[in-house]
Amino acid sequence: MLxxxxxxxxxxxxxxxxxxxxxxxxxxxxxxxxxPGGRAAVMFGPPGRLYVYLSYGIHHCLNVVxxxxxxxxxxxxxxxxxIAGKExxxxxxxxxxxxxxxASGPGNLGQALGAxxxxxxALLTLGSQPLRPAAELWSLEPAETPTPWAVTxxxxxxxxxxxxWRFIIPSDPTVSGRRx
DNA sequence: CTTACGATTGCCT
DNA sequence: GGCAATCGTAAGG
Numbered sequence: 001m002l003x004x005x006x007x008x009x010x011x012x013x014x015x016x017x018x019x020x021x022x023x024x025x026x027x028x029x030x031x032x033x034x035x036p037g038g039r040a041a042v043m044f045g046p047p048g049r050l051y052v053y054l055s056y057g058i059h060h061c062l063n064v065v066x067x068x069x070x071x072x073x074x075x076x077x078x079x080x081x082x083i084a085g086k087e088x089x090x091x092x093x094x095x096x097x098x099x100x101x102x103a104s105g106p107g108n109l110g111q112a113l114g115a116x117x118x119x120x121x122a123l124l125t126l127g128s129q130p131l132r133p134a135a136e137l138w139s140l141e142p143a144e145t146p147t148p149w150a151v152t153x154x155x156x157x158x159x160x161x162x163x164x165w166r167f168i169i170p171s172d173p174t175v176s177g178r179r180x
Numbered sequence: 181c182t183t184a185c186g187a188t189t190g191c192c193t
Numbered sequence: 194g195g196c197a198a199t200c201g202t203a204a205g206g
Contacts, residue, residue, distance in 0.1 A: 058200080
């Protein structure tokens with residue numbers, strides 16, 4: 001369960017409020033649909049790694065690879081709340097952006113965390129980080145307590161659009177888009 | 181080699 | 194609600 005978990009890159013940390021699952025050759029909406037030869041090769045690899053892709057030539061979107069080695073799947077991080085490194089995130093996103101929008105939406109979340117294409121394939125350290133985290137270090141800390149959640153269909157895709165594979169924390173103001 | 185297309189966002193009307 | 198921005202991929206010739 002990624003909802004409520006905290007992803008950290010250097011000094012910036014985000015508590016995840018919205019995710020979407022993408023599978024492999026069975027899911028036409030997935031980048032892994034066409035096999036392990038393309039940009040989504042990391043989705044076929046071992047779990048606990050980042051898959052980063054460039055969306056519309058502008059936005060760096062973050063996924064967590066979740067399936068065993070050899071099986072393709074990843075979870076797109078679509079939104080969350082910046083809980084550490086707010087000044088850095090604010091600087092990256094622009095000073096006019098309200099706090100709750102700093103990491104709301106997949107492109108915004110990637111920008112707040114300073115994700116780049118070269119981060120694709122990076123290993124996510126499990127658990128909390130040392131006091132002074134290395135700028136290039138990624139980590140993922142599971143939620144401490146269970147979180148109320150809801151399911152919806154995915155957003156922004158045309159293929160396999162009916163699959164109910166989007167998961168949100170309904171009460172969280174950092175969820176992007178519709179809440180049903 | 182050339183062309184078309186997004187797992188999006190923010191600004192414009 | 195409409196649409197431009199912008200570039201790595203993937204598909205086509």
